[in-house]
Structures are given as structure tokens and as C-alpha cells.
Amino acid sequence: MLLRLLLLFTIIPLVELALLLRLAEWIQWEATLGLILLTGFVGAALARHEGLRCIARIRQETAAGRLPADSLLDGLMILVAGALLVTPGVLTDLVGFSLLVPGFRRIMKRRLKNRFQTRITVAMGPGGRPRSGIPPWQNSHGGGDHVIDVPSEEMPDE
Numbered sequence: 001m002l003l004r005l006l007l008l009f010t011i012i013p014l015v016e017l018a019l020l021l022r023l024a025e026w027i028q029w030e031a032t033l034g035l036i037l038l039t040g041f042v043g044a045a046l047a048r049h050e051g052l053r054c055i056a057r058i059r060q061e062t063a064a065g066r067l068p069a070d071s072l073l074d075g076l077m078i079l080v081a082g083a084l085l086v087t088p089g090v091l092t093d094l095v096g097f098s099l100l101v102p103g104f105r106r107i108m109k110r111r112l113k114n115r116f117q118t119r120i121t122v123a124m125g126p127g128g129r130p131r132s133g134i135p136p137w138q139n140s141h142g143g144g145d146h147v148i149d150v151p152s153e154e155m156p157d158e
Helices: 002-027 029-063 069-085 090-099 102-124
Strands: none
Touching (some): 029 090
């Protein structure tokens, strides 16, 4: 985990800076600055457009009584894309623009679903039972359905 944080907050920005400096040497710093601003504005506009489409799909699926799991994953990836696109850098822009392409998002969704499924299976164990043994909702007799009677006070009729 520490290595991932080091990579995320130290190495990637250093690589981005080196790429931007090399690009500025090649096409001049004014053009590099213009490219950074252009990708930021275009990326933010595209992320907004895709995000609004995603919100509409989530509303449609929810209204139809379906769980919008795929659309929520799309929304998460669009949010990450927007953040990457407003961050100056060449690599972050490539990843950000890639996440705005529906076909690339489908591939990433499949990978994310597999990863989530693997983590859930590892945490729960085979058969959907927690690794610790007996699920907390079952008592030592194996029963799962319990009714608890709670005394209540009658409300006077008004």
C-alpha cells in the first residue's frame, strides 16, 4: 500500500513533469502551456457531457426498478477521468481521455467487476459464508429467522 501511495504522489508527478519539460523543449513552452489548458477545458467539457449521460441512465434504470451497478461504475470512471484531465500532464490526460471512451470503460468495468468479485469471494469464502465460520445472524443452533417481541405502549386515540 505504501508503495502504491509513493507511486501515486511522487513518481507519477515527477514523470509528468519530465514529460512536460521535454515537450516544452520540443514545441516551446507557450505551446505546451496552451496544450495543458486545451486538454483541461476539452476534458472537463467531455467529462461533463459523459457524466450527464451517465446520470440520465442511472435515473432510467432506477425508475425501472433495476440496480444501476454498471452505470454507477461508469460514473465513477467518468469522475476519475475528469479529475485526471484537469490535472496537468501527458500521462494523466491519456488515461483520462481513455476513460471517457465507452469501449475502454466496458473493458475496465469487466476488470473491476472481476476484482470486486474476487475480493468478495476471498472475504466471504466459498458458499457466501464469512471466513470466521458461522454468520453473525445465525445462532449456535443454525437458525437464521428470529422474531423479537418488544413491549410497546398503546397510543391514545385522539
